[in-house]
Amino acid sequence: MSKIAVSTTVNGDPAEFLCDAGESLLDALRGSLGLTGSKEGCGSGDCGACTVMLNGQMVCSCLVLAVEAEGKSIATIEGVAEGSVLHPVQRQFLEHGALQCGFCTPGFIVAAKALLEVNPDPDETEIRYWLAGNLCRCTGYDKIVRAVSAAAAELRQERSAA
Amino acid sequence: MNAPEPKGKFRVVGTRPVRPDGIDKVTGKAIYGPDFVTAGMIQGAILRSPHAHARIRSIDTSKAEALPGVKAVVTSADFPGQSAKIIAAGETSSSLQNIAATCMANGKVLYIGHAVAAVAATTKAIAEAALKLIVVDYEVLPHVIEVEEALAEGAPILHEGMITKGLDPAPDRPSNASMVFTLAGGDVDAALAASAVTVSGHYRTAPVHQGYIEPHACVASWNADGQGQLWISSQGHFDLRNQTASVLHMPSSDLRTYPLEIGGGFGGKTGIYLEPVAMLLSRKAGRPVRLTMSREDVFNASGPAPGIVADITIGASEDGTLTALKLEFWNQAGAFPGSTIHSGVMTALGAYRLPAYFARGWDVVSNFAGTKAYRAPGAPQVAFVVESCLDDIARKLGIDALDLRLKNAARPGDPGPTRVPHGAIGYVECLEAAKAHPHWSAPLGPNQGRGVAGAFWGNYGGQSTAAVALAADGSVQVTTGSPDIGGSRASMAIMAAETLGVPYESVRVTIADTGSIGYSMVTGGSRVTFATGKAVIGAAQKVIATLVERAASLFGVEPGQVEWRDGAAHCLDGERAGESLSISAIAGKAGQFSGPIVAELAVNPLDYLPAFAVHICDTEVDPETGNVSIIRYTTVQDVGTAIHPDYVEGQMQGGAVQGIGWALNEAYVFDGNGRMENPGFLDYRMPVASDLPMIDTVMVEVPNPAHPYGVKGVGEAPIVPPLAAVANAVARATGLPMRQLPLSPDRVWAAIQAAK
Amino acid sequence: MTVQTYHAPRTREEAVALLAADPAARVLSGGTDLIVQMRAGRAAPSSIVDIKNISAMQAVLGNDGRYTIGAAMPCTGLLRDEGLCKAWPGVVEAANLIGSVQVRNRATMGGNLCNASPAADSVPALIAAGATVLVVGPAGMREVPVEDIPVSPGKTSLAAGEFVAEIRLPVRPPRSADAYLRSIPRTEMDIAVVGAGVSLTLDEAGTCTAARVALGAVAPTAIVVPEAGAALVGTKLDDAALDAMAAAVRAACRPIDDKRGTAEYRTAMAGVLAKRTALIAAARARGEA
Numbered sequence A: 001m002s003k004i005a006v007s008t009t010v011n012g013d014p015a016e017f018l019c020d021a022g023e024s025l026l027d028a029l030r031g032s033l034g035l036t037g038s039k040e041g042c043g044s045g046d047c048g049a050c051t052v053m054l055n056g057q058m059v060c061s062c063l064v065l066a067v068e069a070e071g072k073s074i075a076t077i078e079g080v081a082e083g084s085v086l087h088p089v090q091r092q093f094l095e096h097g098a099l100q101c102g103f104c105t106p107g108f109i110v111a112a113k114a115l116l117e118v119n120p121d122p123d124e125t126e127i128r129y130w131l132a133g134n135l136c137r138c139t140g141y142d143k144i145v146r147a148v149s150a151a152a153a154e155l156r157q158e159r160s161a162a
Numbered sequence B: 001m002n003a004p005e006p007k008g009k010f011r012v013v014g015t016r017p018v019r020p021d022g023i024d025k026v027t028g029k030a031i032y033g034p035d036f037v038t039a040g041m042i043q044g045a046i047l048r049s050p051h052a053h054a055r056i057r058s059i060d061t062s063k064a065e066a067l068p069g070v071k072a073v074v075t076s077a078d079f080p081g082q083s084a085k086i087i088a089a090g091e092t093s094s095s096l097q098n099i100a101a102t103c104m105a106n107g108k109v110l111y112i113g114h115a116v117a118a119v120a121a122t123t124k125a126i127a128e129a130a131l132k133l134i135v136v137d138y139e140v141l142p143h144v145i146e147v148e149e150a151l152a153e154g155a156p157i158l159h160e161g162m163i164t165k166g167l168d169p170a171p172d173r174p175s176n177a178s179m180v181f182t183l184a185g186g187d188v189d190a191a192l193a194a195s196a197v198t199v200s201g202h203y204r205t206a207p208v209h210q211g212y213i214e215p216h217a218c219v220a221s222w223n224a225d226g227q228g229q230l231w232i233s234s235q236g237h238f239d240l241r242n243q244t245a246s247v248l249h250m251p252s253s254d255l256r257t258y259p260l261e262i263g264g265g266f267g268g269k270t271g272i273y274l275e276p277v278a279m280l281l282s283r284k285a286g287r288p289v290r291l292t293m294s295r296e297d298v299f300n301a302s303g304p305a306p307g308i309v310a311d312i313t314i315g316a317s318e319d320g321t322l323t324a325l326k327l328e329f330w331n332q333a334g335a336f337p338g339s340t341i342h343s344g345v346m347t348a349l350g351a352y353r354l355p356a357y358f359a360r361g362w363d364v365v366s367n368f369a370g371t372k373a374y375r376a377p378g379a380p381q382v383a384f385v386v387e388s389c390l391d392d393i394a395r396k397l398g399i400d401a402l403d404l405r406l407k408n409a410a411r412p413g414d415p416g417p418t419r420v421p422h423g424a425i426g427y428v429e430c431l432e433a434a435k436a437h438p439h440w441s442a443p444l445g446p447n448q449g450r451g452v453a454g455a456f457w458g459n460y461g462g463q464s465t466a467a468v469a470l471a472a473d474g475s476v477q478v479t480t481g482s483p484d485i486g487g488s489r490a491s492m493a494i495m496a497a498e499t500l501g502v503p504y505e506s507v508r509v510t511i512a513d514t515g516s517i518g519y520s521m522v523t524g525g526s527r528v529t530f531a532t533g534k535a536v537i538g539a540a541q542k543v544i545a546t547l548v549e550r551a552a553s554l555f556g557v558e559p560g561q562v563e564w565r566d567g568a569a570h571c572l573d574g575e576r577a578g579e580s581l582s583i584s585a586i587a588g589k590a591g592q593f594s595g596p597i598v599a600e601l602a603v604n605p606l607d608y609l610p611a612f613a614v615h616i617c618d619t620e621v622d623p624e625t626g627n628v629s630i631i632r633y634t635t636v637q638d639v640g641t642a643i644h645p646d647y648v649e650g651q652m653q654g655g656a657v658q659g660i661g662w663a664l665n666e667a668y669v670f671d672g673n674g675r676m677e678n679p680g681f682l683d684y685r686m687p688v689a690s691d692l693p694m695i696d697t698v699m700v701e702v703p704n705p706a707h708p709y710g711v712k713g714v715g716e717a718p719i720v721p722p723l724a725a726v727a728n729a730v731a732r733a734t735g736l737p738m739r740q741l742p743l744s745p746d747r748v749w750a751a752i753q754a755a756k
Numbered sequence C: 001m002t003v004q005t006y007h008a009p010r011t012r013e014e015a016v017a018l019l020a021a022d023p024a025a026r027v028l029s030g031g032t033d034l035i036v037q038m039r040a041g042r043a044a045p046s047s048i049v050d051i052k053n054i055s056a057m058q059a060v061l062g063n064d065g066r067y068t069i070g071a072a073m074p075c076t077g078l079l080r081d082e083g084l085c086k087a088w089p090g091v092v093e094a095a096n097l098i099g100s101v102q103v104r105n106r107a108t109m110g111g112n113l114c115n116a117s118p119a120a121d122s123v124p125a126l127i128a129a130g131a132t133v134l135v136v137g138p139a140g141m142r143e144v145p146v147e148d149i150p151v152s153p154g155k156t157s158l159a160a161g162e163f164v165a166e167i168r169l170p171v172r173p174p175r176s177a178d179a180y181l182r183s184i185p186r187t188e189m190d191i192a193v194v195g196a197g198v199s200l201t202l203d204e205a206g207t208c209t210a211a212r213v214a215l216g217a218v219a220p221t222a223i224v225v226p227e228a229g230a231a232l233v234g235t236k237l238d239d240a241a242l243d244a245m246a247a248a249v250r251a252a253c254r255p256i257d258d259k260r261g262t263a264e265y266r267t268a269m270a271g272v273l274a275k276r277t278a279l280i281a282a283a284r285a286r287g288e289a
């Protein structure tokens, strides 16, 4: 089986890798590209730990073929902070103790950031439904919801100040 | 020094700083089990049984071995012979034979998913292709899943020759009941007969899974000289090392084990599954080998929590004073003996004053994966039975559910589950806090019901080692062997900073490998903040003693004339009275003394205290569909002292939500062949964010006098009450008893229909 | 995975040729069923034909009240077409009950239909809507009612080399609306235990002049229940009419007992959900919701 060469953009930078036709984007990110921040909790779209942005849409990278990344742009947890400056969602997760084991956290942060990009002022129900594809077994979601609300407020303030 | 200081005096304890490992975990840098890579590493894969019960006649691996790229193939023939010796296996114990058989079937497969052979190859794809070339000849045997089937006359026996322990006289025939545990006191039948009211019930719950999001994974490297290395995400790398080394007949010190970040465990990562297999593959291949489980493997072949079948009768007098409790329950233990019947029995007996009692648990094996500890192992199921039955008593007598519990609640000095008197427990305080909470008196709408349940978990102490070392600049390195699953690095840093009188930020915490610090038991039993905390505080106190000694010598006074306060040594006497030396000033002069300042302490504290919790749950039931929504939920818990309140609340919320899942929708569903039909997160329905309300927390602080800061342990108690709290709420919303979990819509609907 | 090749054709013709050339090829749309099945070993295509790069495959086109939806249009993409949401709220809501946001950003109605699961959420809604699909293949094109595509769990009536290119929704008469509801134990991330789609038209007096009722997860394929629709026609959706409709629905159910629910429960829920769905559709048709 010969490998397929894929040229793509990951977190704004050009990236190239070789993959099998049936390989998932998650495996390519974690394996060939060494970006292990995206996690595999299920491999079947059920847990959201592998959430990444594909051309601006959040998707489960375990349910995307690596070859589909050709010519697309991908954003992963590794690209959420700008250099060493944390994104407000990341900071609020820390401030609120919204992670225990932290395994679900990258997926939640990518998903929450995506929510705040389309809905700057989500209510509790909107946050909960948007994040329903991300499983967390440790926290009971309470502090995650609070962290996302707080990040939304922070971003709104930043925007109105700007 | 052991007396808890008054709350207001704490500088750091009780604050909510950002955890030291936080940034790595929100940026994707933290390395978890499946993330670890080492030079030359190859990939393993495991062949698993398609049968629930079968004898292995033969395994032919020759074709697999011949496949290019395959570096090693392993079967049970590669394991050394095992004795029946019992060793610690996380929060429970097990025989070496059964521990080894959990990793690789030996002669017989006992469940679908049981490992029968393993391959290591240069790529995962080759390893998986090789599995398909392994030929296993099975003689399929009849299987059993439910305890009634397992105990039926003529049932297939999983472990030939297994005689039930704990019965007098001992049975003369083997069965699937491995053990019975009974605690009894008073004449329970007479007391029940004399009771003004009695309520009985038959209860049932299904096996459930811990549901940690990170599947099991490890990397092993075993050299020709017998020394090996293991990289694992586990709740206790020392215990997993010990288990692995025991199974492989190697000295523990030959197996250096490195902890990786762990993506949840809840008891399920206290035992070995992949580790010895990866070791054997590595030795054959001469390369480090990675083994991982898929989600399906995790459901089929790690350790779920037992289901339970139970019969209970509780008696009470007219005024609600309990007179007697009689309970018999059967744990659906899965393929290997050793489910948690002891703690089940304790759960039934420790929370209330009971003049007469009889509680007996049976450990019954059947053909699904051997069960393992799950957060307060053994307790939630029994608390469901007891607390549901208590609610029936309250309803029958027309007494408020909290008042009934308050009337009978165990108080300090009352006999505990084994009749040893309770210490400074806070059940009454929790019940009173629940009663005072606005939730308890809030109005309910149509089809809504409010349930309450109380419960406790005994907590644990156990062995821990910690070291505290000062750098020359006075910054502090704390080293422990306790994996951090939910923020315990932060708690250790807080306690060290509090003790030393230094800022939280100047303390850094490392979880060291087995070659770098002494033994620590698993992170489990709600023990780490208590026991490892004690080791950290004790080691910090030793460090203070050294600092004081050295300061005294620098001041030219006796150590007794130096006081350690606010991170500095203060001279109380002599010419330099009033002067102080900072921690860095002293640490920087280590070269003038007997060397660097470092202290290590190993502890095994027995003075832990149980944690009590009370949960209030409001549900709304759709009478046409049976769907249950949780509309409000409040957890009240005696937390001793909350070292880092965010992570205490987090434990309370997380445990409550796991319990809600257990109550509402989680269950192993088996088909007629013993195959789990729902081995994935889509059909094994754990709660998602939109299923839940906010989870309110009330931290009641009744400190443990035996811990310098009053710590009791908080991790497990919160999963004990929710099963009953939810079931009682649904029972009150529908006016119908809810005695079988999960309360899935079709079950609730069927109950409503049957009552029509 | 044994997949050897991945193709991303740019035209329908290319896709047809690729599919016709490899009998073990599979169409890839959102991949939320196919990739899961490949991983679990339940599908082992030798090649994959990704149809997302074919033009108009990810578009919604409104034309004189008719709607044409590219078969590879992700479910969340439907929400961006206001006209479609107004004309067919039930179809759009059904498609947007699938999985999670992550899943819906990929999953398509074409895949939902061609996966041929009896529990597929968008299918009863499409059937109730009277939707058709445009099938293209080696023998040319044909337009087929949605209900004729699935034939049994996992099996479709598509011939070798054929695939679904478009989903077509007919013109809406005034005072028409549709709705879809499903029964699941959780609030999200669940496969329907039962699904019910209803599309109806009212006259000015509020009397129902046309109704289609379709069900999911109560038979080997999603089904349309003409008797249920007929029970509503000529009524104002009073209790008696709704009861008669529910009775017809229950009579049409042929469910199985499985891990997701008992046959008895499914049958009863079909009636309950069909009623609730009809009331939502009627309220929408009256402009109330």
Ligand SMILES: Cc1cc2nc3c(=O)[nH]c(=O)nc-3n(C[C@H](O)[C@H](O)[C@H](O)COP(=O)(O)OP(=O)(O)OC[C@H]3O[C@@H](n4cnc5c(N)ncnc54)[C@H](O)[C@@H]3O)c2cc1C
Pocket (backbone or CB within 6 Å): A044, A045, A046, B682, C026, C027, C028, C029, C030, C031, C032, C033, C034, C035, C036, C051, C071, C072, C097, C098, C099, C100, C103, C106, C107, C108, C109, C110, C111, C112, C113, C114, C115, C119, C120, C121, C122, C158, C162, C163, C164, C165, C189, C190, C191, C192
């Ligand atoms: C976590 C999760 C949750 C889910 N929840 C739901 C749910 O709630 N409700 C529900 O109904 N489904 C659910 N699904 C299943 C799945 O998401 C849907 O069926 C989805 O609509 C499939 O669309 P797709 O584009 O991803 O299909 P694909 O996976 O791309 O294709 C599905 C099948 O159809 C074939 N196919 C695809 N497009 C065409 C075409 N145009 N012509 C011919 N054949 C084609 C493929 O070859 C394949 O066999 C869930 C899946 C996941 C992973």
Ligand code: FES
Pocket (backbone or CB within 6 Å): A039, A040, A041, A042, A043, A044, A045, A046, A047, A048, A049, A050, A051, A060, A061, A062, A063
């Ligand atoms: S790993 Fe992709 S959703 Fe779980």
Ligand code: FES
Pocket (backbone or CB within 6 Å): A098, A099, A100, A101, A102, A103, A104, A105, A135, A136, A137, A138, A139, B213, B263, B264
């Ligand atoms: S923090 Fe552990 S799964 Fe979410």
